Amino acid sequence: MVTSDSAVYYVCVPGEDAVASQLTNTNDVTAAVPSAATSADAVDAFSSTIAAIPSVLLSGGGRLPLVSLGTGSGQHADVATATSLWIRNGGRAIDTAHDYMDQRAVRKGIASSGVPASSLFLTTKISCGTYDKASRQIADNLRQLGVPTVNLTLIHFDYCDAGGSLESTWKALEDAKADGKTRAIGVSNFSPADLQKLKRQARVWPPAINQCSLSIGFHDDATIKYCDEQSIVYMGYSPLCGGVNGSSCTHGGVMSLPQVKAVAAAHSVSPAQVALKWIVQQGRPLATAVARADYIREDLDLWSWGNLTDMEMETLSAI
Numbered sequence: 408m409v410t411s412d413s414a415v416y417y418v419c420v421p422g423e424d425a426v427a428s429q430l431t432n433t434n435d436v437t438a439a440v441p442s443a444a445t446s447a448d449a450v451d452a453f454s455s456t457i458a459a460i461p462s463v464l465l466s467g468g469g470r471l472p473l474v475s476l477g478t479g480s481g482q483h484a485d486v487a488t489a490t491s492l493w494i495r496n497g498g499r500a501i502d503t504a505h506d507y508m509d510q511r512a513v514r515k516g517i518a519s520s521g522v523p524a525s526s527l528f529l530t531t532k533i534s535c536g537t538y539d540k541a542s543r544q545i546a547d548n549l550r551q552l553g554v555p556t557v558n559l560t561l562i563h564f565d566y567c568d569a570g571g572s573l574e575s576t577w578k579a580l581e582d583a584k585a586d587g588k589t590r591a592i593g594v595s596n597f598s599p600a601d602l603q604k605l606k607r608q609a610r611v612w613p614p615a616i617n618q619c620s621l622s623i624g625f626h627d628d629a630t631i632k633y634c635d636e637q638s639i640v641y642m643g644y645s646p647l648c649g650g651v652n653g654s655s656c657t658h659g660g661v662m663s664l665p666q667v668k669a670v671a672a673a674h675s676v677s678p679a680q681v682a683l684k685w686i687v688q689q690g691r692p693l694a695t696a697v698a699r700a701d702y703i704r705e706d707l708d709l710w711s712w713g714n715l716t717d718m719e720m721e722t723l724s725a726i
């Protein structure tokens with residue numbers, strides 16, 4: 408637990424420190440009800456009607472809810488409102504980044520939700536650069552979000568600024584973790600080769616997360632396999648292949664695929680819910696960018712209806 412001047416910060420699963428040093432895998436998923444610290448008044452009635460959102464245990468500590476709000480899609484002018492709506496509807500995880508330049512809006516959205524930041528799972532990211540630049544971005548992130556620590560900080564991309572390196576950036580993250588500025592550390596858009604390079608120098612291993620583009624029709628199976636073997640949780644972004652930043656995902660969106668529509672009709676849910684369920688049913692967390700209230704509710708409501716059948720999972724995985 409970390410304390411600030413005015414408040415006790417960070418509430419997660421009691422006893423998690425005891426298991427924090429164990430390596431984890433994507434099968435280690437349990438359902439967790441939003442923290443009791445949540446102000447009931449601030450939460451829409453909807454949040455009490457959806458099934459609990461499961462979470463995955465991270466190497467290094469903490470449980471990441473399987474569905475995060477991604478704020479960095481570029482198409483959401485009003486990140487503060489989207490953040491507030493997400494939380495008021497029961498969302499407890501938010502994925503932002505130094506590069507998104509929206510962390511003050513995230514802070515505003517959290518404040519207006521009425522739910523304390525200490526009840527949320529905050530993920531942020533830094534660029535690959537020198538040790539000093541990485542340390543500055545870590546400090547900026549905390550200042551912009553208005554918190555003394557975040558739950559998870561990632562190296563955003565595997566390419567670095569001049570003079571910087573993956574190793575120097577990872578060292579800054581390792582030190583930030585030791586100083587209590589971030590609970591867990593991880594990477595994003597890393598290939599197996601990048602990870603192997605990092606492993607040779609790392610004091611903290613494995614990274615808690617490798618966040619990569621993942622959707623029906625776009626899955627990097629070799630990297631997924633490597634991460635599973637190394638107990639690195641493989642987290643999906645652009646799960647609907649929908650955002651302007653989902654540049655690696657080029658097939659134009661999963662929601663219009665006929666196979667996805669057929670499965671959605673069979674379960675009486677939306678194609679988006681099927682696309683998200685295909686990821687979380689594998690035990691993998693995801694970040695989806697969403698602003699519309701009805702979409703937010705769909706994206707959070709993935710567990711009050713049945714699982715996809717094995718055959719449906721196989722059909723969707725084969726696309």
Ligand SMILES: NC(=O)c1ccc[n+]([C@@H]2O[C@H](COP(=O)([O-])OP(=O)(O)OC[C@H]3O[C@@H](n4cnc5c(N)ncnc54)[C@H](OP(=O)(O)O)[C@@H]3O)[C@@H](O)[C@H]2O)c1
Binds near residue numbers: 481696
């Ligand atoms: N680490 C990285 O390098 C990286 C790169 C790209 C993205 N990301 C992260 O991943 C997040 C998501 O990526 P993305 O922007 O490509 O998003 P995405 O989740 O694949 O697609 C977002 C789009 O899907 C729509 N949508 C969401 N739920 C829907 C529903 N239930 N029905 C119909 N449409 C729905 C949204 O509509 P509305 O806007 O109308 O609600 C939005 O236009 C980003 O915000 C960011 O946090 C990370």
